Amino acid sequence: MNQETEPSAATTAAPSSSPRSRQLRLVALTVVLTVLAVALVPVVLNLGPPTRDELMERAGMKGKRELLIGVKDDQPGIALQLPGGGWQGFDIDVAYMIASYLDFDRSKVVLLPIESEDRARRQAPYNDRFVTVDMVIASYSVTDERTREGATFSAPYLHTEQSVVTRANEPGPVSSLEDLRGRRVCTLTTSTSQARLRDVGAEAYGRNKISECVQELHDGRTDAVTTDAAILAGFVTASQDPDAFPTTLKNVKPLRHWDIGSSPQERWGVNTGPNTALRDLVDLALHASAKDDENKVWEEAYDDNLRWQQPFNRPQSVAEEQQPEPRKVEVRQWPWERFALPLPGHPGPPTPPVRSAARVGRPGRGRRSSGC
Template sequence: MNPRKLTKAGVAAAAALALSFSVAGCGDDGGGGGSGGDNEKITVGIKFDQPGIGLKTPDGTYTGFDVDVATYVAKELGHDPGDIEWKEAKSADRETMLQRGDVDFIAASYSINDERAEKVDFAGPYLLAHQDVLIRADDNSITKPSDLNNKKLCSVTGSTSAQNIKTKVAPDAQLQEYGGYSECLTGLENGVIDALTTDDSILAGYAAQEEFKGKFKLGGFKLSNENYGIGVQKGSELKAQINTALEKMVADGSWEQAVKKNFGPAGYKNEPPPKIGEIVG
């Protein structure tokens, strides 16, 4: 046998072996936004300041319904809780965070609407919320939306919730804009404010906090439909994978457990889990 030919054969074999290692290495890299394997990091956007929904506690842990949903979904994608890197997803930043690839997905009281769906894709919906009001537990003067006329109605600066009520159901409501929901709650507790409005899930989350138990109640007015979805990058394969995870979460009872755990103390009467892909108008 020609020694030169043997050398060429050896070189070819070595190159093929190196290529196989290279391909295998690529396959092990979960990257950002893939379904991932064990011990790969996944980055998830949540709210840090909404008790019952998404809250970063003083000791650095994270609690809330969206946190429980996101943790379950991440597990179904192959990630342990310790693999999750939580990032704050403020309302105004959510689409940009997904478009830039700052996060793999966002679960942050993220209502699905046409404008947002032009920029990102949504898995879900996984919760049907409604705009509602929170009032003092002993206040029997507000039993229907029109009772908000001449009442001091609070919402956070920049929110459309209070304006919706004034425009559609109670034109004489006296709007009060505060910097945050906690300020509205303090005003409500002290009698300076008569009602606080935003999504019922958010209101229930606040009312369920230990310091507020028994002090407030939801009006149950259902002034709008808010379909909460999990945002992903446009065209991401994660959408289908997350939908599968959400369906499993409902089927095995974990969804109902998360609802009761995070909203139950406020007497929140949640809707049944929505069907994946069906938006309630």
Template sequence: MNPLRTRRLTVIAATAIVLSFTGSAYASAGSVPADDNGKITVGIKFDQPGIGLKTPDGKYTGFDVDVATYVAKQLGHDPGDIVWKEAKSADRETMLQRGDVDFIAASYSINDKRAEKVDFAGPYLLAHQDVLIRADDDSIKKPSDLNNKKLCSVTGSTSAQNVKTKIAPDAQLQEYGGYSECLTGLENGVIDAITTDDSILAGYASQPQFKGKFKLGGFKLSNENYGIGVQKGSDLKNQINKALEKMVADGSWDAAVKKNFGPAGYKNEPAPKIGVVVQ
């Protein structure tokens, strides 16, 4: 082979290798959250009214959606640039590690185990485990009143187990496949209370068909610091934190809370200080 051609091929191959490594490093850093078409991919819940919901007409609503849309705007993306992807609880860390999404806002509580695998911006909401009861039920005024009551949560929920083991061990636990089934049971009097994060409960109770039917217990059984998950080591964390600080400062955070949780009488905590996780 011509020596000159050999050298040329060697240079091309070396350049390709360098570009390959550079591209990998760039992808892992996640510093510019956009694909070749200028899109940004965001993970949310698709099945939590008031938090993250994909409606039958293909729209996306909820507090997490509003927060993510605001953050994306601060990162330089209009709402039309956002590609929404469902982020189920069990899949969130894997989605971030694989680079399937740029960030996740999906009632994503910050804890040490998750922080080993991903980084968190925020927190942007301090929620608490609570119970939802019928509006006319005056028999459940404190956590211990749940004893001998029919308590509902989804199958495998840690929230229900917390009540059973720590709060009201004599509660009659009913585990359903989804919270919508719990709501039907609560409405029909088959169960007495539903337990999970107060923000999630408020979102369900805020649906038009349930207006005035339910109320939150206000028990604050745990602290749940919602954060925005990003790939480990990504400098997106700092950019998102700045966006969240601006959202709080300009009143957009309060407006989003009122819009999504207000109808349920949700007494939210003040906006948490960015970078401070409440134990």
């Protein structure tokens, strides 16, 4: 009996040590993984892309009291300063959208009128002196020359094209710049289109503001105005509908918008100067706008400011009705952040549209840059 019971005792004792061994192995594995995690975190932090919070720190946005943005003030539909001091236009809505992503509400955003020649160096008047703005959102076309001058552009936020405006009673057609041979043509001083106009035999000259060119067109002191279609569209619309925009222009006469079909695509970008971290944040804001199905700020800005103008400007397309493809910026997120982080803030209610939007726009064509 003893010989039969001894193996039985040994057999029952062996399993009691198995759970303990498994527990020890599990503890050892946990310790190893913890040590590896602690060792790898600094490597990930040093070698991986920055977080959005780190970009905000690098860009100088943390604790900043106000965000200075240089904008145009004389372009109806794009950026217009209203008689009461408010602002209206597509660029204005884009500016507030980007500011919201940077955690600035509208009360902390300061919009400053900026001249075309000052956009590269980001200089604008503020409280009786010139200051360097944080960014420029001022119908600013992306060109290599401007990059060499010091501009640092975000991905494009609007695509349009160069066009020509004349008085409605002027003989036509104007289907190319060559049709302006021998005629007096006004454009922006900093526009590269002046040289091309002279090449085709036009009498080209520049003004600091496009509204000055349009006023001279109404006054009969010039035969045509050329710049980006999205800029000219508002003046054409206002010339046909006096209630479309508040204006200080005088002797307003009906204008006609011509599709010259010879310029490349105009790609408007945001200039952040040497602040590349801010450039990346702007691109993140544009990416969120383009890729988030619930973010309709860009579409609303287009509808409220540009789309409804299309009937006044046919056959010229005002601008492409799709937001350009954004640049993808790599940012570091821990797995739990992807679920916990809120979506970028909405800039709040936009300025009420001047006209109800109608789906009448059409996509633009690829053209050559006029550098406006």
